[in-house]
Amino acid sequence: MPDTISLRKNFEFKIVYNKGRSLANKHLIMYIMKNNLDKNRLGISVSKKIGNSVMRNRVKRVIRESYRLIEQDIKKGYDIIFIARTSITGIKFNEASGSVKHLTRLHKLIGCPHD
Numbered sequence: 001m002p003d004t005i006s007l008r009k010n011f012e013f014k015i016v017y018n019k020g021r022s023l024a025n026k027h028l029i030m031y032i033m034k035n036n037l038d039k040n041r042l043g044i045s046v047s048k049k050i051g052n053s054v055m056r057n058r059v060k061r062v063i064r065e066s067y068r069l070i071e072q073d074i075k076k077g078y079d080i081i082f083i084a085r086t087s088i089t090g091i092k093f094n095e096a097s098g099s100v101k102h103l104t105r106l107h108k109l110i111g112c113p114h115d
Helices: 010-019 053-073 093-106
Strands: 004-006 021-024 028-034 040-045 078-084
Touching (some): 010 028, 021 093, 040 053, 053 078, 053 093
Parallel strands (some): 004 040, 040 078
Antiparallel strands (some): 021 028, 028 078
């Protein structure tokens, strides 16, 4: 059973935006906030600037899968939101996955592989 559930409601996103911390890299912005649960809650936001619905859904799938692959290494008890930047269009899965890993390390949700 997954240790992550989805953030779905607009007010849930707004709380994380207002009270959480954010860091960014070339392709993504990541907000995190403690949620006092034993699970993480994940939200993904992709603007209409990214492209048509097919492209936006592909970006969401790639981000969700990148997160799923490292989910077991991520600390529990956080609300996490990924916001896609326009530069994410047309990148390969490995590059998007690297961006997700990079931001989770910056937020100290997982350790560096050489620690």
